[in-house]
Structure formats: structure tokens, C-alpha cells
Amino acid sequence: MENITKVWVGKLPEDSPYVKPFRMYYVQNGVEKNWDLLKVHDSVAIVLYNTSRQKLVLVRQFRPAVYHGVITSEKGTFDKVDLAAFPPAIGVTLELCAGIVDKSKSWAEIAREEMVEECGYDVPVERIEQVMVYRSGVGSSGAKQAMYYCEVTDDDKANSGGGVGDELIEVVELSLDEGRQMVQQGAVNNSPPSCLMGLMWFFANKAPKSA
Amino acid sequence: MENITKVWVGKLPEDSPYVKPFRMYYVQNGVEKNWDLLKVHDSVAIVLYNTSRQKLVLVRQFRPAVYHGVITSEKGTFDKVDLAAFPPAIGVTLELCAGIVDKSKSWAEIAREEMVEECGYDVPVERIEQVMVYRSGVGSSGAKQAMYYCEVTDDDKANSGGGVGDELIEVVELSLDEGRQMVQQGAVNNSPPSCLMGLMWFFANKAPKSA
Numbered sequence: 001m002e003n004i005t006k007v008w009v010g011k012l013p014e015d016s017p018y019v020k021p022f023r024m025y026y027v028q029n030g031v032e033k034n035w036d037l038l039k040v041h042d043s044v045a046i047v048l049y050n051t052s053r054q055k056l057v058l059v060r061q062f063r064p065a066v067y068h069g070v071i072t073s074e075k076g077t078f079d080k081v082d083l084a085a086f087p088p089a090i091g092v093t094l095e096l097c098a099g100i101v102d103k104s105k106s107w108a109e110i111a112r113e114e115m116v117e118e119c120g121y122d123v124p125v126e127r128i129e130q131v132m133v134y135r136s137g138v139g140s141s142g143a144k145q146a147m148y149y150c151e152v153t154d155d156d157k158a159n160s161g162g163g164v165g166d167e168l169i170e171v172v173e174l175s176l177d178e179g180r181q182m183v184q185q186g187a188v189n190n191s192p193p194s195c196l197m198g199l200m201w202f203f204a205n206k207a208p209k210s211a
Numbered sequence: 212m213e214n215i216t217k218v219w220v221g222k223l224p225e226d227s228p229y230v231k232p233f234r235m236y237y238v239q240n241g242v243e244k245n246w247d248l249l250k251v252h253d254s255v256a257i258v259l260y261n262t263s264r265q266k267l268v269l270v271r272q273f274r275p276a277v278y279h280g281v282i283t284s285e286k287g288t289f290d291k292v293d294l295a296a297f298p299p300a301i302g303v304t305l306e307l308c309a310g311i312v313d314k315s316k317s318w319a320e321i322a323r324e325e326m327v328e329e330c331g332y333d334v335p336v337e338r339i340e341q342v343m344v345y346r347s348g349v350g351s352s353g354a355k356q357a358m359y360y361c362e363v364t365d366d367d368k369a370n371s372g373g374g375v376g377d378e379l380i381e382v383v384e385l386s387l388d389e390g391r392q393m394v395q396q397g398a399v400n401n402s403p404p405s406c407l408m409g410l411m412w413f414f415a416n417k418a419p420k421s422a
Contacts, residue, residue, distance in 0.1 A: 005238045012232035012247055019247040019351065020288070021223035021232050024275045026299075027216045031377060035275035036223055036230040038249060039283050040351050064235045064246035066346050069353030072250050077231070088237075093349050100350075133399040134407055135277050137348050138304050139311075140230065140251050142280030145404070166242060185416065188344040193356070196345055197408035204415060205396065 002062040002168075004088035007081045009068070040137070041100035042144040044111040047131065047198040048097055048119060049206065052154040055173035056199070057119050059161075060094050062168065066190060067091025093190045094172060094182075096147075096198050111148045119171050120161035121152040131201055136194065147198055149206065176207055213273040213379075215299035218292045220279070251348070252311035253355040255322040258342065258409040259308055259330060260417065263365040266384035267410070268330050270372075271305050273379065277401060278302025304401045305383060305393075307358075307409050322359045330382050331372035332363040342412055347405065358409055360417065387418055 012019060020039040048057035070090045071081060099114035112125045131147040163169035182189055183200050231250040259268035281301045282292060310325035323336045342358040374380035390410050393400055
């Protein structure tokens with residue numbers, strides 16, 4: 001799905017709308033300290049469960065930051081990358097439907113729109129439950145994320161999903177067993193902890209007991 | 212605990228060892244795209260359970276990135292901050308014992324050292340089980356984190372913890388009920404999703420059934 005043919009890295013432009021790095025200074029117990037951090041957008045994520053077919057609905061996509069992270073974990077920083085040595089598939093993640101909070105709408109409404117755009121399910125906002133609020137990247141960004149839960153049926157499917165503009169997002173349906181495997185001891189996932197947390201919360205609180 | 216008397220923000224220096232921002236360019240389906248991201252260190256986190264007293268052992272600390280994130284979520288970017296309007300306590304988090312992978316040692320050994328430094332428990336590495344591996348900050352850093360689990364007793368306590376150097380880390384013991392409250396629906400935590408995930412994994416797999 002990723003179909004990446006070239007990858008290279010350059011300087012962050014001063015006016016990046018996505019990554020705004022800072023050094024924060026503070027005096028703690030009389031000692032001046034500093035911490036390097038960046039502002040990233042707050043976000044929402046949604047645990048989506050299709051009850052018509054007992055499937056968890058997730059999204060798969062190429063994540064440049066993960067691709068970069070996998071390579072630099074192994075060989076340090078780079079300017080150009082050998083795609084044969086590091087196939088782009090190593091940067092493909094499995095995640096909850098999610099999106100950034102960059103509009104002046106309620107967070108639940110943003111979650112609703114992401115469900116339509118990424119996964120194709122169109123439901124009224126009243127059907128979306130808030131699960132939990134927490135802070136991601138406590139060492140680097142401290143952005144807020146709110147997690148939601150929504151049960152959908154095949155009747156709620158309004159389009160095929162896949163994102164808007166030049167987003168390339170693949171909708172993935174997981175059986176309950178496949179979801180459980182992702183959160184088993186020993187699992188190695190190209191997924192964020194929020195996704196694994198959402199799956200665990202689902203299995204502890206919402207999954208059909210008999211399945 | 213935080214005792215912060217002044218906070219201000221400046222430019223990220225070019226040579227920051229902690230936050231290295233980049234713009235990554237790539238060609239996908241013939242279209243040139245880019246993504247702004249940063250390299251952060253890979254890390255370990257440990258779910259620590261003291262069986263002598265049936266307590267989960269976590270750490271509390273002032274997190275500059277969270278403090279910055281809370282303020283900018285509300286009022287946008289800032290140069291200097293009014294500590295009365297934004298008390299530093301809003302930047303204090305509750306997290307798993309954790310640390311960055313910046314030494315040429317095994318990841319489990321780094322987890323072992325963090326347990327000693329942050330929480331004061333000194334155990335042989337063989338007693339530390341790997342739980343899961345995943346990618347944090349899939350949109351911004353894609354860093355790898357490995358989660359571990361370790362049961363400790365009061366006999367393993369070698370020092371009072373609290374971090375090394377000028378780290379100010381408070382060791383916090385949670386009862387099982389307090390831990391469960393953190394992962395209940397509706398919870399709002401100044402904690403990262405990895406911490407909540409670790410607690411959920413503990414309750415699903417390790418917590419005493421009768422407690």
C-alpha cells in the first residue's frame with residue numbers, strides 16, 4: 001500500500017506548522033534548568049467496533065516519523081536512505097482512527113468527522129462515548145489526547161474511508177482474536193501505546209464475553 | 212514538590228542533544244510529500260508491583276513538556292508565563308518508572324537501572340519480564356518503547372529512589388483500587404497512554420484476583 005519510491009531528509013523549516021520546537025527554561029528549587037520540547041497538536045482517537053460483524057476497525061498507514069525512527073534506531077541519522085535496506089513497509093503502522101484538534105469544534109465532533117473521513121462510518125455525535133483523557137509524549141510534547149469509543153454497524157457505512165486529500169489510509173478490520181493478539185505479552189507492534197490501551201480497554205469493558 | 216519559581220521559553224538551539232527536528236521528504240504514488248518530525252530517544256518503561264504491600268509503584272515529576280502543552284492548549288504559544296494563572300502543579304505527571312535508551316547495554320539492563328535510580332528497587336535482570344514493544348509518537352517521533360513488568364518486595368528496596376543528578380522524582384505507591392480508578396471510563400490523567408496501558412495490562416494479567 002505504501003508505494004514509496006524515494007526518501008530523503010532536510011532541515012526543519014522555521015515556519016513548520018506541525019513541529020514547533022522550543023527550549024523551555026525554569027527555576028526549580030533555585031536551580032535554573034531547561035528542557036527541549038515541541039508543540040504538537042492535541043488529538044482525538046476512537047476505538048471503533050463494528051457490531052454487525054464483531055470487528056474492530058483500525059487504520060493502517062505509512063508514518064514518516066515511524067519510518068525515520070526505525071532507521072535511526074538502527075543506524076543513526078541519515079540524509080538519504082537505501083529503500084532496499086529499509087523497505088517503507090517498516091514504517092507502516094496499525095492505529096486507532098484518530099485526528100488532530102485543529103478546528104474550533106467540540107472534540108467529540110472532531111472524532112465524529114475522523115470516523116467519516118478515515119473509516120467511512122457516519123454516526124451522530126451522541127453515539128460517541130468519551131473513554132479517557134491523557135497526555136502523550138510527556139518527555140517531548142505533552143499534547144492532550146482524548147479517547148472515544150463508538151459502536152457502529154454496516155448500516156452506518158457512508159463511504160469507503162481512506163482519508164481526505166492526499167492521505168493514504170487503509171481501513172483494517174480485526175477479529176476479536178486478532179485484537180487480543182496485539183495486546184498479548186510478548187507482542188511487538190508498530191502501533192502507538194494509545195492504540196494498545198484502547199484495545200485493552202475494549203477487551204476489559206466492551207468486548208462480547210462469549211467471543 | 213515541584214517548587215518552580217520562574218518559567219520562560221526560547222528558541223531551540225541548533226545543537227540540542229534531546230530534540231532533533233527534521234523535515235522528511237518522500238515520493239508516494241509519484242507525489243512528493245513531506246512530514247515534519249523529530250528524533251527522540253528510544254525508551255523503556257516498567258510496571259512495578261510491590262507484592263509485600265500490594266502496591267503499584269509509579270513516579271511523579273514535573274514535566275516541562277506537559278506544562279508547556281497544557282498552557283499552549285489554552286492560550287497558544289508564550290514567552291513568559293504567569294505562574295499564578297498556570298501553577299506548575301498542572302505540569303506534574305504520574306507515570307511508570309521509565310528511562311531513555313542512551314547506553315550500550317541491553318534494554319532490560321537499562322530498565323533494571325531505572326528501577327534502582329528512580330524507585331530504589333534493586334533486582335537481578337532475570338526477574339524483569341518483557342511485556343510489549345510499540346512505537347510512541349507515531350505522528351512526530353516514532354520512537355520505540357519496550358514495556359517491562361517486575362514484581363518487587365520490600366526486601367528489594369536498596370535506596371529511596373528519586374532519580375539521579377538534578378532529577379526530582381517522587382516515588383508514589385498506589386493501591387490496586389487507586390490504580391483501577393486511573394483506567395476507569397471518564398478518567399482524566401496527566402499520564403501518558405503507556406502508563407495507562409501498563410496498568411490495564413497489569414489488571415488483566417497480573418493483579419491478584421481477590422484484591
